[in-house]
Amino acid sequence: MKRTRTLLAISAIVLIGLPAAALAFVKPLRVVAPSLMPGIVCAQPNICIDDASALGTAEQLYQTGYAKAESAVGPFRQAPRMVFCTTARCADSFGIGGRAAEAVGNFGTVVAPRGWTPFYVAHELIHHRQAEELGNLAVATKPRWLIEGMAYALSDDPRRLSEPFQQWRTRFDTWHAALGAGDLWEAAKAVR
Template sequence: MKFKHLLLAVTLTCAALPATTLAFIKPLRVVAPTLMPGVACPLPDICIDDLARLADAQALYREGYAKAASAVGPFRQSPRVVFCSTQACADTFGLGRRAAEAIGNFGTVVAPRGWQAFYVAHELIHHRQAEMLGNIAVATQPGWLIEGMAYALSGDPRHPLGEPFEQWRSQFEAWYAGVGASGLWASAREVR
């Protein structure tokens, strides 16, 4: 009898874990964005909270994708991007004041103020980093490599950035000048 109760408890816990994770860890909601109120995924790689803005989102996706792929190489899979046209949508994904956020290679969320190609490219560069280096490496590698790369190669027009981001961008640019595009990923794997 105890075995049946234990088995039932384990089964219920395993069944509830994904829903619990989505409920309490907002960024992970990008894994299943259509579970969030008002968000639809009319295309495999684009989700949005306002279908009237789909054409704008598609144009930003294409431009950001092209810029990122040109800078860091082709993607293994087309990244999914959730475009939030309202702050309420962005808050659903836990963005707070951020313009956008990549959740490893699971997906990206773009807040209303992030609807610019350089923000999309920046986050897609993070997606590519996760593909090439792994999600854990992206979270643990030095800021100058991870954020510096995204700021330097996304075409971010803001100069200077606030610190430490401007310093990280400069440090990455100096390192990148020595390794070049062809040595980017092999050299990045060696950084500690």
């Protein structure tokens, strides 16, 4: 009896403690429950922000990026969650560092202050669709030219990218053009 209680207590601690530890130490995972972060308000189910006065701009970016990504890679299974940070402090609380934005699989995306552009938002939403179609593990293990190249190319990122990003976009464009009318996701699943 005492052993059973001990096992139940340990199980409860692990079930509660493990997710809490993950959120505490793996900052990008905080996008799973952004409203638990100080100063983050989820004004809509899929849009969270650290400064409510910028909500209108965030909503517009979300809608524009969503439409672009959906047009490029198909409809979303569920509306992605995005956290829009107006400050570096907010972005740092999600572990973004110097990046403009980061999609955490199909769990959500954090957009840092410099990522507030339609092409960055579309880029990250394309990563969300990749996770939906290919799986979170595949997005982490598929060739970078496919994963990043697709996001850069299909988001209509207007910049001349540094290497290896420009090479990845070019390789994806070549591969994508050769598909013709073929199914993007079936072809992407076959890439090793």
